[in-house]
Amino acid sequence: MTFSVTIQSSGQQFSAEADDTVLAAALRAGIGLPYGCRNGACGSCKGKLVSGHVEHAVHQASALSAEEKAQGFALFCCARPLDDLVISARVVKGAGDIPIRKLPSRVAQVDKVAPDVVVVLLQLPAAERFQYLAGQYIELILKDGKRRSYSMARAPHLADQVELHVRHVPGGAFTDQIFAETPTQMRPRDILRFEGPLGTFFLRDDSDKPIILLASGTGFAPIKAIIEDCILKKTRRPMVLYWGGRRPHDLYMDQLVREFSTRLADFRYVPVVSDALAEDHWRGRTGFVHRAVLEDFADLSGHQVYACGAPVVIDSARRDFVSEAGLSPDEFYADAFTTEADLARDPVA
Numbered sequence: 001m002t003f004s005v006t007i008q009s010s011g012q013q014f015s016a017e018a019d020d021t022v023l024a025a026a027l028r029a030g031i032g033l034p035y036g037c038r039n040g041a042c043g044s045c046k047g048k049l050v051s052g053h054v055e056h057a058v059h060q061a062s063a064l065s066a067e068e069k070a071q072g073f074a075l076f077c078c079a080r081p082l083d084d085l086v087i088s089a090r091v092v093k094g095a096g097d098i099p100i101r102k103l104p105s106r107v108a109q110v111d112k113v114a115p116d117v118v119v120v121l122l123q124l125p126a127a128e129r130f131q132y133l134a135g136q137y138i139e140l141i142l143k144d145g146k147r148r149s150y151s152m153a154r155a156p157h158l159a160d161q162v163e164l165h166v167r168h169v170p171g172g173a174f175t176d177q178i179f180a181e182t183p184t185q186m187r188p189r190d191i192l193r194f195e196g197p198l199g200t201f202f203l204r205d206d207s208d209k210p211i212i213l214l215a216s217g218t219g220f221a222p223i224k225a226i227i228e229d230c231i232l233k234k235t236r237r238p239m240v241l242y243w244g245g246r247r248p249h250d251l252y253m254d255q256l257v258r259e260f261s262t263r264l265a266d267f268r269y270v271p272v273v274s275d276a277l278a279e280d281h282w283r284g285r286t287g288f289v290h291r292a293v294l295e296d297f298a299d300l301s302g303h304q305v306y307a308c309g310a311p312v313v314i315d316s317a318r319r320d321f322v323s324e325a326g327l328s329p330d331e332f333y334a335d336a337f338t339t340e341a342d343l344a345r346d347p348v349a
């Protein structure tokens, strides 16, 4: 059975099969609805049903509460149409233009850059040019069919190889194997298939608002790609990066970021460490990274914020920036690095 879906603001229309999610059908039609995890955990794809009905697959209550559902909100990454729909959703320019493909790659290099972070370089087939927007991610397709998402850390113009920053999540099905004493995953020369590019976490360059970049841990990966892209494009928008970690070594490319300051006209870097030990001799900013932003910017009403990393950091930043500093919720762009643990928390159908 096929249903029609109309986006109220733009009048764009696409068709969705009964077993399609609204997001999958939109992407297939080349229409860029905002989204992140595609698992019902992060809430980036939340929009409103103006008319019609949907059925949700299992998702997280934190991404869509019962009250929001009662008010007609839906998570389009896991909502299937039951009849024709009219929806209210932002359309993201540029997101639907690049085809999402499955590609093979070969692991070219794996470098440990912190006790729990590796930088992985994936070599693409010689004839392939892989197009994406700085900030987007790919899904690695593992041998058992499971998928794991990783943000691409290089700007597209530097992408002869795909660069990923992978943090060890203890107990994690995939990263435990990468960080094992005898790794069984992601060794040089391994073949890895992936699908991408995915996500709508990229710079909205139709705005001239000053930018706050907020990264926790490996959330720096897509932010690095965005900054490299801005260097290429000689972006002049004021930009401050707040990069947070528990210990100084969590800011595993600190020196590179300091060099960015010399290559980008109006770029500042604020490293923030929350749990430094005496032996670290840390003299920089301390505390939660998103609170450091609020200490420096009492008013964010004229800013755009791009935040990436641990879900708790993203959620706290969104909440506090909007409620305490007047940030417009529509100007908060984020990719939350959700894991199986987040999917298991508060599941609702």
Ligand SMILES: Cc1cc2nc3c(=O)[nH]c(=O)nc-3n(C[C@H](O)[C@H](O)[C@H](O)COP(=O)(O)OP(=O)(O)OC[C@H]3O[C@@H](n4cnc5c(N)ncnc54)[C@H](O)[C@@H]3O)c2cc1C
Pocket: 036, 037, 137, 148, 149, 150, 151, 152, 165, 166, 167, 168, 169, 170, 171, 172, 173, 174, 175, 176, 199, 218, 219, 221, 222, 335, 336, 337, 338, 339, 340, 341, 342, 344
């Ligand atoms: C859009 C996106 C982009 C991402 N980009 C990056 C990136 O650039 N870099 C990066 O490091 N990570 C990134 N991630 C996270 C990444 O995709 C993986 O989730 C992460 O690497 C963990 O994978 P894993 O297989 O090792 O752990 P998982 O198997 O997902 O397990 C994670 C944790 O959950 C626990 N767990 C597993 N199952 C359950 C259960 N049923 N109940 C309770 N707990 C459970 C495990 O013990 C473990 O502690 C991204 C995620 C998203 C959604």
